[in-house]
Amino acid sequence: MTTIKDSVHDHISVEGVAAALVDTPPVQRLRRVAQLGTVTYVYPSANHTRFEHSLGVYHLADRALDHLRIEGKQAERVRAAAVLHDIGHAPYSHNVEELVYRYTGKYHDDVGDLLDTGPVARTLADHGLNPDAVADLVAGEGQLGQLVSGELDVDRMDYLVRDAHHTGVPYGTIDTGRLVRALSFVDGDLVLGEGNVQTAESLLLARALMNPTVYSHHVARIAKAMLRRATERLLAHDGVDAAELRRMDDYDLRVALRECPATAAYAHRLDRRDLYKRAVWAEMAAVPDEVVDADHEHRRELEREVADAANVDPDAVVLDVPDRPSMPESTSRVLVNGEVRELGAQSTLVSALRTAQRDQWRLGVYAPAESAGRVGDAAVRTLGLDTDDTRVRDVRPGIHATLDEFQ
């Protein structure tokens, strides 16, 4: 047994298949993939990695299995899935995930192909575990898959507290010890025991507060959009293919962007934190449906139209349209007065989160500081935005501001 010191969970004991998997190259690679990608431009302390997060998820999974009295091969399978759940992440985690998906058809939790070869496959085989069964758990399938990837999963428990610890934003502080102790299976479904409505609410509310403050902070979104744009160019110009990209680490990608002529300018800006500014920042009510729902090609076209209208280089306009909030009614299950109830039906706060997510949605158009004014005006016209609800141009400087100037 090996003990690893973690800044969040203190001591993490690793043994069995988990200890063996931690030593494999695909897991060690996660040491060089930032957990929060470009969020570090807003919160400079947020340099933690997918590696330590994976150890944390393993630790909480192990605690939960212990609590649920699940043992043997079934438990080892979950532990393996916990350690491996993020090996499908491309560099900078979610930042280029969509891009990789467009080219390879794979999201980060589609790891089947990564478990079938090399040291990971050998390690699973040595411990008598079926790689497909582990991949299914990573994808959230089956009863125990809910523990690894579901509404009450240990992944979310770890990242909320870890991101809070490293950004310094206190909203992610949930009671993981209580959450794990409250888990039980009722008729095959993962359920929180009696008296845990608030425990479940706290998990969902923590995410609702961390989202605009950390994960979707406009500075992180701008840098992410620039990184994504640059990476797209890299794939087009450099002979790097998307399958290779998926296996790079942050170091590889960053240096590749610096070295490729088509992307060097973006890399230079990212290195100096010389980021684009918001030319437009619009609430959903201000944005025509056809813009919200535009597909990738359509968005690229709209960017070019805005650039034309503003008479700037196409590289000087980045359109950033988040997906429509898709949060379904929360189906987390909680025991209340002896009955299993869905949290969305039981909790007024949680049911309000669907609307809140829509309230927090923002379309962004970004441009270099010197042309942000022109681009903003052009974008409002070209995209047909309702200017009553649109904020055009970020006029305030303070580029490091974590106290978000407007939203």
Added chain:
Amino acid sequence: MTTIKDSVHDHISVEGVAAALVDTPPVQRLRRVAQLGTVTYVYPSANHTRFEHSLGVYHLADRALDHLRIEGKQAERVRAAAVLHDIGHAPYSHNVEELVYRYTGKYHDDVGDLLDTGPVARTLADHGLNPDAVADLVAGEGQLGQLVSGELDVDRMDYLVRDAHHTGVPYGTIDTGRLVRALSFVDGDLVLGEGNVQTAESLLLARALMNPTVYSHHVARIAKAMLRRATERLLAHDGVDAAELRRMDDYDLRVALRECPATAAYAHRLDRRDLYKRAVWAEMAAVPDEVVDADHEHRRELEREVADAANVDPDAVVLDVPDRPSMPESTSRVLVNGEVRELGAQSTLVSALRTAQRDQWRLGVYAPAESAGRVGDAAVRTLGLDTDDTRVRDVRPGIHATLDEFQ
């Protein structure tokens, strides 16, 4: 200048009128008044006092005044009010507040009479401050009164983080540094600056989560109801009058309850944590309006009726009916896109809190373990409870449980 080490805010520098007031007996008395009263029966670490809380409130007020660039006598008045804001608390803080109010007409923030005499009056006079003006601030009146007692006040900011620190429950962790930095006055009203919708939400959501988990935990409510009942008997039997009670500390009251024959049995139970159990725990929908709205006398009568019906001693039934949730639309003000908006109108989550408060309301009937079954049955009949929504009798033992068994 004196520096005091605090477990929450680290170093607190005290000077001027605040330093002088800290040394007065009414403030020193707060060293012996527990901040959370009977909550320590649930969370054994929660032994912090009104004294350290008052220092914390002073500290945050001082930071806010500094940020708002308020100086001179106006600022000293606020600092004085911050130090003094809790000197009107009776022993065990809110636990016997209603009782004191019934006898004296004074709630804890009605401190005018306490500022008019003795060392406090002399200290205020020495610093050229008008006691009535300070009392008004404590009562939340005027523009600066909002800072001391209002929806965004420094009182709440301190108690949430302090109660989280001492109970170990993480939900109260708000970002006080950001809250204080976001404050400004717009047209005479305290307002949070642009980009702080989440900052404001976090404050209200933290309270919404701390409330059922900590402040209204059923074990704390049971002990509080027993303490209140005993203190009521003490006033009736012992020659202690309510004005004296209001000036006692926890030590005086606890020893008085032990020594008075009419209350010694309650004191003995409290000393040994031999608490009554829930005979009934009912959601609002299950309780007839006339029970919810019964006044003090009517409630005592209902208790006696339940005791009769259950054929137990009247002392063996305690009826605990919280006030109807009265949270108005949140009128905290936040700047959004340059406009002052009310948080209740802007934030879906905050507007959901009104309903959530109603969801969390519970009527309790408590009785000694051995008669809880009979009392529960009698109470359901006598009070006319709808048994579909009523939980009768706490059948589980685990009396220290902080993992609330049912709710």
Added chain:
Amino acid sequence: MTTIKDSVHDHISVEGVAAALVDTPPVQRLRRVAQLGTVTYVYPSANHTRFEHSLGVYHLADRALDHLRIEGKQAERVRAAAVLHDIGHAPYSHNVEELVYRYTGKYHDDVGDLLDTGPVARTLADHGLNPDAVADLVAGEGQLGQLVSGELDVDRMDYLVRDAHHTGVPYGTIDTGRLVRALSFVDGDLVLGEGNVQTAESLLLARALMNPTVYSHHVARIAKAMLRRATERLLAHDGVDAAELRRMDDYDLRVALRECPATAAYAHRLDRRDLYKRAVWAEMAAVPDEVVDADHEHRRELEREVADAANVDPDAVVLDVPDRPSMPESTSRVLVNGEVRELGAQSTLVSALRTAQRDQWRLGVYAPAESAGRVGDAAVRTLGLDTDDTRVRDVRPGIHATLDEFQ
């Protein structure tokens, strides 16, 4: 199994004999005995109790037993000793311990008589445990007694981190998780495994830093000396005997001191934090051996002589002479290169602690502020102090100062 939320160790699971003992009156009484007595006059947040500390000691003992794979009755005995280890404390913990000892011959860890009767005895019997064997463990006897009371015991591990958490002084932050994991038995002795010289050093250094900063801070010592003096008077005048005193809680003692005419003045001062000041504060080199080694009667006599010489009331002089530092060579054992070595021989830092303790020793003479000057002069003459090394009279005000003015 019951789970208790603790502000230091998060969740503590209690079961078996420990769960039953927690509910007994002698353990519940510890809820009303402050862990650090008068230290709260310096660090206002330090209001934690012997009760939560006892739970913490139980928790660490339980972790250590688990790690050492000790099970069954032997383990239950240690768990019982951990829960009960502090029930022998008089009110205000160590503050009146010497006084109780002079009258009853019992220090706080001499608990044999308390385990022989009442609910504790019945609970031990119910679980088949011998009270004498448990009392031996509390006194540190036998192999497993080292775990409960010894140089590497879980008592110290808990109090250092708990006192740091509650005072806000960071020096007590040791790595309890690593300490517990490093324990093993070698030839019947508790030993820290390879690579843990620093782990052991950290424990001893933490105490060396906490001692002058917290435990022996001069303001805490002054208040303690006043409390001890008052309690001594109470025993002399009031019909309270020392056996009763030993079973009181802080509430009883404080109210008794207020009500007894011979002690009311002291109680009044303590209530208002109107403490004596240092008239003398002298390093060991300045103090004649016969003063350092004076017994109780001799010290009382010296006090009277100083009062005479200063022409003040005998109550206005308190002489506070700590015992000579008695720290033996540290005999904590650590594995180094496969050999069991004594820490005192292995660690230069630890061997320096003996001298450091002597450096930190101070004799105090305390008096009311207005007579501190006269008393100081008289004490220097009467006690024969070497004025080169003596500080006479604390001239600075700042009575709440935690930033110790001189030492």
Added chain:
Amino acid sequence: MTTIKDSVHDHISVEGVAAALVDTPPVQRLRRVAQLGTVTYVYPSANHTRFEHSLGVYHLADRALDHLRIEGKQAERVRAAAVLHDIGHAPYSHNVEELVYRYTGKYHDDVGDLLDTGPVARTLADHGLNPDAVADLVAGEGQLGQLVSGELDVDRMDYLVRDAHHTGVPYGTIDTGRLVRALSFVDGDLVLGEGNVQTAESLLLARALMNPTVYSHHVARIAKAMLRRATERLLAHDGVDAAELRRMDDYDLRVALRECPATAAYAHRLDRRDLYKRAVWAEMAAVPDEVVDADHEHRRELEREVADAANVDPDAVVLDVPDRPSMPESTSRVLVNGEVRELGAQSTLVSALRTAQRDQWRLGVYAPAESAGRVGDAAVRTLGLDTDDTRVRDVRPGIHATLDEFQ
């Protein structure tokens, strides 16, 4: 004014020259230089960077200036020095510092040439600051230089708490607030005020505990030695010169090591955490003086001799000989009884640190796991080690172990 959220100091306000300097490329580059280099191989959470550390040092310097009432240009100079103090670091901070020094004659605090050109020079000029004066402060020269680089400097205060926060090792938790408040200038020297012997001790003891546990943990030392060896090869083979190396970031260096054929094997091992093992780990008493004092060339020669004797490839032997501990008597000054005293003379604990440092010194010889046995035997003979005090070969596996197996 810009406010930055930091995980250690919470909110850091940046303005004036500091705000302008933070935006310059040499400071932004520090976002990509790990604070603790290879320590992350032992403590996976230790991914914090020189950038956030520099902000922290600025913050503490600003607090100290405020406390010392130093204002105007003199203060701006110190703030500039604080922000810039680490821009001279090569990739992986101290890991390749010696190597850069051998080639360029510059240690990391020799930054004169970096302040003379480009945006940093322009920014200093814009604020009327002389670059040479700022460089002198970074080098610790002059009265205020002691604040930036000296025994009581804010650099050390920040890194101890920051490294503790990110590794999870609690020993670095010092009281920065009290340290800053205790600073004063007496006759031109930085001195800690009365009553701060323990405050000063805590700073030095914290470093003494963090050193073997974190900074010189054997796994971090092994990885560092491998990185240093590889970088040395890179300079020899690749046309990268030392001046370029000094300006690279961690990303550049890591990718360069992967791409250069002479270093790819080392890079591959570092990427997979497939580290060499200890073949020898020897206390100072076991090592002949001529080995301890061997210069660079001699050490390389000894490595080759060991490889020959063991009949392995020269790349398979890494000799790691730390400098002799050079800690002078601590000259930190503290006020004691009104006199300025040197801490080394006043504090028994601090004077013991010199010896302790020697106790902690270890020579290491590292080799691939499969040849560590042979290399160990050969090294003992070739280097003339005294085998009584030498540990040959790390026989235990647990390669992630933070619970150091032996030392």
